[in-house]
Amino acid sequence: MADYSCLVVEDSPMMRQLIVFALARIRNMAVTEADDGIAGLKRLASERFDIIITDINMPIMDGLKLVKRVRMDERHKDTPVIVITTEGSSEDRERAMALGASAYITKPIQAPQVIAKVKELLKIE
Amino acid sequence: MSKSDHPHDLTARREEFLRSFVRRGVELTEELLGENRVLQERLMSLEQDNARMRAQLASDDAIRELLTKIEALERERQLLMSRSTQLETVSRQAEGRYREIEHDLTELASLYVAGDQLASHLEPRRVVRNIRELLEQLVGVRSFVLYRVEPSGARAVPLATHGPAGEGAPAISLTEGGPIADACLTGVVWVADRIEPAGPVGAAGLKPIAIVPLVAADQAVAVIVVLELLPHKARWEAVDRELFKLLSRRAPVSLIASGLHKSDVGPRAALSSFDEALQVSTREGRG
Numbered sequence: 001m002a003d004y005s006c007l008v009v010e011d012s013p014m015m016r017q018l019i020v021f022a023l024a025r026i027r028n029m030a031v032t033e034a035d036d037g038i039a040g041l042k043r044l045a046s047e048r049f050d051i052i053i054t055d056i057n058m059p060i061m062d063g064l065k066l067v068k069r070v071r072m073d074e075r076h077k078d079t080p081v082i083v084i085t086t087e088g089s090s091e092d093r094e095r096a097m098a099l100g101a102s103a104y105i106t107k108p109i110q111a112p113q114v115i116a117k118v119k120e121l122l123k124i125e
Numbered sequence: 126m127s128k129s130d131h132p133h134d135l136t137a138r139r140e141e142f143l144r145s146f147v148r149r150g151v152e153l154t155e156e157l158l159g160e161n162r163v164l165q166e167r168l169m170s171l172e173q174d175n176a177r178m179r180a181q182l183a184s185d186d187a188i189r190e191l192l193t194k195i196e197a198l199e200r201e202r203q204l205l206m207s208r209s210t211q212l213e214t215v216s217r218q219a220e221g222r223y224r225e226i227e228h229d230l231t232e233l234a235s236l237y238v239a240g241d242q243l244a245s246h247l248e249p250r251r252v253v254r255n256i257r258e259l260l261e262q263l264v265g266v267r268s269f270v271l272y273r274v275e276p277s278g279a280r281a282v283p284l285a286t287h288g289p290a291g292e293g294a295p296a297i298s299l300t301e302g303g304p305i306a307d308a309c310l311t312g313v314v315w316v317a318d319r320i321e322p323a324g325p326v327g328a329a330g331l332k333p334i335a336i337v338p339l340v341a342a343d344q345a346v347a348v349i350v351v352l353e354l355l356p357h358k359a360r361w362e363a364v365d366r367e368l369f370k371l372l373s374r375r376a377p378v379s380l381i382a383s384g385l386h387k388s389d390v391g392p393r394a395a396l397s398s399f400d401e402a403l404q405v406s407t408r409e410g411r412g
Contacts, residue, residue: 014242014258021234086355106357108262111231 002030004122005047009040009054009066010084015109019053022111026118037061041069044076050122052076053114055084056092064095071100080121084109232364235263239368243375247386252379253285259372260351261287264365265358269351270294270331274309274344281305281348290352294331308336309345314369316361320354337369339377346377 006023008031010016016033023031032047034040038061040054052070056063063083070076080102085093093104103117118124242255253271260266268288272281281297299306308315315336335351349372386392 012258012262013245014238014255015262017238017241018234018262021238025230108265111234112227 003028004050004124005030005032006118007032007034007040007043007047007049007052009034009037009052009058009063011035011055011058015055015084015107018109018111019114022109022114023118025111025115026124029118037063037066037069040066044070044073048075049079051080051082051118053082053084053118056089056096057086064092064099067096067099067101082117082121232362232367235364236367236371239263239371240375243372243379246379247383247392249380249383252376252383255379256349256372256376257285257287259368260349261355264351264368265355266351266353267355268353269349272297272305272348272350274299274346274348278309278344281309284347288353294350297331304333305331305336305348305350308338309348312338312340312343312345312373314338314366314373316366316369320360335369337373339380340373341377341381347380349376 004026006029008016008019008023010019010033013035016035020031020033023029032043032049034043036058037054040052041061043049044052052066054063054066067081067083070079070081077100081100083093083096083101083104084107085096085104086107096104102121105113105117239259243252243259246252246255256271257269260269266288268290269286270283270291271285271287273284274281279298279300281299283294283296286292286294297303297305299309304315315333317334320334321332331350331352333350333352334354335349337349337351338345339347339349
């Protein structure tokens with residue numbers, strides 16, 4: 001039985017795999033993957049997660065819309081959300097934070113950066 | 126008998142003697158008592174002095190003991206300081222090692238994911254997308270051109286471009302020399318030592334900062350010309366060269382496989398030609 005659960009919403013299989021690899025290094029972390037915002041929302045409709053990591057630039061439903069929907073949902077409004085942005089896209093980052101994102105990480109994805117942010121938000125020693 | 130020898134006088138003289146004797150005894154006793162008092166006082170004074178000196182001695186002992194303890198504690202402190210310094214050094218070394226391992230793990234994860242993704246798809250667009258993502262997300266490339274080398278090997282024509290610096294990239298002649306032709310000829314990845322800012326593609330041609338020939342069966346079938354890195358990436362990392370080498374060997378196989386594969390017949394049907402080819406090569410082997 002996992003102690004923590006994370007939903008990773010990312011359309012790029014390569015990036016998703018990298019994030020999953022990083023999260024696998026946090027003890028007892030269960031990871032669920034979704035390849036766009038809609039697939040992420042479907043997961044959130046039936047499951048609860050301790051933390052959500054979402055890319056901002058995705059087809060169908062982007063990360064900003066997902067953050068907005070998550071914050072409007074009573075069940076998930078307090079769930080920490082980390083958004084993935086590209087270096088230099090400060091506008092997206094500011095919008096995401098204004099919508100209620102808890103933190104952001106920038107591409108290219110670095111495993112230590114992902115691990116540190118997740119541990120910080122989940123208060124894992 | 127003289128007048129003085131009168132018995133009455135004798136008695137008087139005896140009494141007188143006795144009185145003086147007793148008086149003298151009393152005086153002596155008083156003197157002795159006085160001396161005794163003086164001696165007692167002296168004794169008391171000496172006893173007080175003695176007690177004082179004993180106390181002083183005890184206090185000196187305590188001080189000596191405390192000094193000894195302080196010395197021992199100082200030695201212990203020095204030992205602990207030295208141990209602490211040693212531990213700090215070990216801790217710094219461990220932290221450095223931990224960072225190195227973290228870095229190596231991240232690089233290995235990138236290489237594994239890149240290899241895995243390149244080998245996981247047969248759909249041409251998906252393969253090209255994976256090449257783009259690998260370059261963009263793992264290396265930090267902003268602009269590049271993916272060229273296909275024509276069967277004659279004389280020319281490379283753009284297959285896909287990404288980023289502003291790659292727009293309008295021309296076909297390249299591979300018979301006139303140059304770094305791209307050299308990379309295609311040798312099959313060796315070329316990476317510029319200095320990363321120059323990319324300019325527009327003009328008459329002067331491309332200004333590559335890295336050239337990755339995609340080699341299959343000892344022939345360059347395609348070539349990736351990297352023109353520009355993302356703004357935050359100022360220099361190459363060791364893993365970038367490894368990723369380029371991996372691309373050089375794995376991407377052509379994926380591209381060829383995706384070209385051979387026809388999604389309408391499905392992967393199993395696509396493998397039937399492989400079955401025939403294997404039979405042919407077995408017959409040739411026997412012959």
